[in-house]
Amino acid sequence: NIVPVDFVVDALDYISHKVSQGQGCYHLVDPQGYRVGDVLDIFSKAAHAPKMNLFINAALMGFIPKSVKKGLMALAPVRRIRNAVMKDLGLPEDLFTFINYPTRFDCRDTEAALKGSGIACPDLNDYAWRLWDYWERHLDPDLFIDRSLKGATGGKVVLVTGGSSGIGLAAAIKFAEAGAITLICARDEAKLNEAVAEIKDKAGKQAQIHAFACDIADEAGCASLIEWCTTNFGGVDFLINNAGRSIRRAIESSYDRFHDFERT
Structure with missing residues (x-):
């Protein structure tokens, strides 16, 4: 049962x-x-979305x-799938109560009382587009997403x-200015200290x-970097693999190059 509030008030x-x-x-009602x-x-029609091709009668669940x-x-x-779907759709769990709602309301007395008043419940098809239009213009959560660098990385690791140095340093400066918890790594500790001061x-x-000083071409160095990130910062939200190497060889030619093989 869906009724507009104007009808209810009138x-x-x-x-x-x-x-x-x-x-x-x-x-x-x-x-x-x-x-x-x-x-x-x-509402799919109001949103210019594809229509449903298949319906399952909820009464069958009875x-x-x-x-x-x-x-x-x-x-x-089952519980995880249900919770994930409801979370993605932004729907409360109580909605399940109304999927196969057994109660039926009789509004014949209401229609008789309103006869001649000009007050009647409008057809949902006639005003659904207004509800969708208002939601799309004012309530859609995507409207309030901060898509700037600060909005995306502020407070993130x-x-x-x-x-x-170079592109990596320039990127680190931008992230730090945006309020990110910026981690930089390189082989030369002295250059890292200079970079921190510059940032x-x-x-x-x-x-x-x-x-953190380490050589990411060394497996032990990578392990220590990961442990440092996890222990001190709880992990990484964004990785800018500026020192990573492009893969231009087949896997069988990468067995002795763990950084290529693992990225593959």
């Missing part, structure tokens, strides 16, 4: 002030019921014993390999910049 006001009307119960699939189709349904929903894989000079003393 109907409530009219019936409440109708002098000749005695006591009674009036359901302010849409006289035309919609299945979940119908509603999805209507034939499954409750104990069986509860047992299935208690399974960890960014690791720049080869960050002591703080350009990004400000408050910049969070950390350096």
Whole structure:
């Protein structure tokens, strides 16, 4: 049951002030019921999205014993899939209560009370596009995403390999200025210290910049770098593999080059 708030307010006001009307119960509902699939189709049309090609009658779920349904929903894989889908769609878990909602409302008394008033529940097909248009213009979460470098990396851990000079250093400066927790690594510790000083000079003393000296072409060096990142920063959100090497050889030619082989 979906009704616009304007209809609810107008109907409530009219019936409440109708002098000749005695006591009674009036359901302010849409006289035309919609299945979940119908509603999805209507809003898909409003959003210029593909229509549903296949519907499953939710009433069929009623034939499954409750104990069986509860047992299935208690399974960890099923629960994880359900939670992931609901989270992606931004829907509350309570929605499942209404998929096969058994209650039916009778609005014949309401229609009789509103007769001649000009107040009636509009067809969902006639105003669904307005709801979608308003949501798309004002409520869509994507509208409020900060797509700047600061919005994407601020407060995040960014690791720049080869960050002591050149492109790596320039990138590290940008990340530090954007408020990222910037990690740089290179082989020369002296150059790393100079790079840290330069980054703080350009990004400000408050910049969070950390350096680690290692050779990423050495497997033991990589292991120590990973351990350092994990222990001190809980991992890495973004990796700028500036010191990484392009793979221009077949796997069988990379067995002695672990950094190529593992990246492959």
